[in-house]
Amino acid sequence: MRTIKVGLDKRSYDIHIGPGLLDRLEDFLPPGLSPRCLLVTDAHVDRYYGRQVSSKLEQAGFSVAKAVVPPGEALKSFASARELYDAAFDHKLDRKSPVVALGGGVVGDLAGFIAATYMRGVPFIQLPTTLLAQVDSSVGGKVAINHPRGKNIIGAFYQPQVVVIDTSVLHTLPPRELRAAMAEVIKYGVIEDASFFDYLEGNMDRVMSLEDAVIQKIVVRCCEIKAEIVENDEKEAGLRAVLNFGHTVGHAIEALGNYQLRKHGEAVAVGMVVAGRLAVSRGLFKDAELNRLSRLLKSVPLDTELPAEWDVQRAVELMVQDKKAYQGEINFVLPETIGRVRLEKISPEELKAFLLNL
Numbered sequence: 001m002r003t004i005k006v007g008l009d010k011r012s013y014d015i016h017i018g019p020g021l022l023d024r025l026e027d028f029l030p031p032g033l034s035p036r037c038l039l040v041t042d043a044h045v046d047r048y049y050g051r052q053v054s055s056k057l058e059q060a061g062f063s064v065a066k067a068v069v070p071p072g073e074a075l076k077s078f079a080s081a082r083e084l085y086d087a088a089f090d091h092k093l094d095r096k097s098p099v100v101a102l103g104g105g106v107v108g109d110l111a112g113f114i115a116a117t118y119m120r121g122v123p124f125i126q127l128p129t130t131l132l133a134q135v136d137s138s139v140g141g142k143v144a145i146n147h148p149r150g151k152n153i154i155g156a157f158y159q160p161q162v163v164v165i166d167t168s169v170l171h172t173l174p175p176r177e178l179r180a181a182m183a184e185v186i187k188y189g190v191i192e193d194a195s196f197f198d199y200l201e202g203n204m205d206r207v208m209s210l211e212d213a214v215i216q217k218i219v220v221r222c223c224e225i226k227a228e229i230v231e232n233d234e235k236e237a238g239l240r241a242v243l244n245f246g247h248t249v250g251h252a253i254e255a256l257g258n259y260q261l262r263k264h265g266e267a268v269a270v271g272m273v274v275a276g277r278l279a280v281s282r283g284l285f286k287d288a289e290l291n292r293l294s295r296l297l298k299s300v301p302l303d304t305e306l307p308a309e310w311d312v313q314r315a316v317e318l319m320v321q322d323k324k325a326y327q328g329e330i331n332f333v334l335p336e337t338i339g340r341v342r343l344e345k346i347s348p349e350e351l352k353a354f355l356l357n358l
């Protein structure tokens with residue numbers, strides 16, 4: 001097992017990573033909690049791990065109210081939030097009662113939003129069960145629900161008190177979810193760590209067959225990188241934006257497919273290649289490096305081509321409306337080399353001209 005600390009003064013917390021950790025959940029619970037908790041999970045995850053986690057919490061002395069929500073992005077809604085607030089009332093949670101998220105990024109974002117807002121904030125515990133949640137969404141404190149007009153628009157920065165990552169749960173994850181999340185794993189190599197990228201190039205088979213030691217190593221490295229970035233820029237005033245490498249185009253691809261056709265990671269894979277090509281066209285990034293990135297993504301395997309539903313005009317409109325755009329300029333994270341990126345602004349006209357020539 002490895003433990004990584006996210007150092008944020010009074011909001012600091014540990015991330016514990018290793019196989020079988022849910023079985024030892026009581027070892028990782030922070031002190032000072034009230035003995036009532038709200039466990040939020042989705043129906044798929046509940047089937048595999050709901051009973052185990054409920055009984056571990058009960059053994060640790062909690063009275064557990066379990067809220068099982070239907071799986072899927074639609075869950076991050078006002079209606080689901082309302083149901084969870086009702087559950088929190090019904091179960092008489094107080095200010096020290098934890099909300100425990102057991103699931104992927106959807107459950108984590110929703111449960112975290114409840115934790116951030118119920119009674120102006122109650123303790124929050126993350127038990128991420130998808131690779132995406134383990135390497136990305138459970139760390140860093142971004143919590144949100146969707147508004148009918150925009151994804152993740154209603155939210156907060158609200159750090160968990162602990163993150164317990166049991167890498168064994170990845171064995172039940174659908175293979176497509178595993179592949180999609182690998183885009184985020186590869187992203188960390190490009191933005192921050194060339195030797196991690198090299199490691200992925202040499203070990204993709206072992207990663208995809210979920211060898212314990214290899215999976216632990218990659219989850220640890222991704223969490224270390226994310227923790228360091230969040231420590232330096234918790235609320236995304238600047239540096240944290242590097243985590244959006246591949247996301248500008250990726251978000252547009254997700255939206256063009258109505259969030260149904262492409263998984264987040266699948267869209268980010270294409271977005272990283274498009275950002276790489278933009279960097280090559282500006283003379284910032286070498287063709288040979290771009291080829292390495294495409295090859296690594298394809299080895300997962302992940303598609304790197306723009307999808308059939310791609311529409312340059314609509315895509316640029318979506319990118320201008322994105323909450324990360326500012327005063328009409330689109331913010332792009334562009335690679336300079338494997339292991340280093342920079343932030344660049346680009347006008348919608350220039351971006352459109354570039355995309356039409358792809």
Ligand SMILES: NC(=O)c1ccc[n+]([C@@H]2O[C@H](COP(=O)([O-])OP(=O)(O)OC[C@H]3O[C@@H](n4cnc5c(N)ncnc54)[C@H](O)[C@@H]3O)[C@@H](O)[C@H]2O)c1
Pocket residue numbers: 042043044045048071072073076103104105106107109129130131132133136137138139140141142143152169170171172173174177264
């Ligand atoms: N807060 C952040 O910083 C952040 C970062 C990235 C993404 N996100 C959000 O994360 C969400 C996507 O998260 P996700 O990719 O984890 O998807 P998800 O939560 O929808 O999970 C994917 C699917 O896998 C199932 N599942 C989860 N764990 C399982 C397991 N161990 N075994 C079997 N099935 C399992 C779920 O039931 C679901 O059907 C999006 O809403 C996105 O906005 C948030």
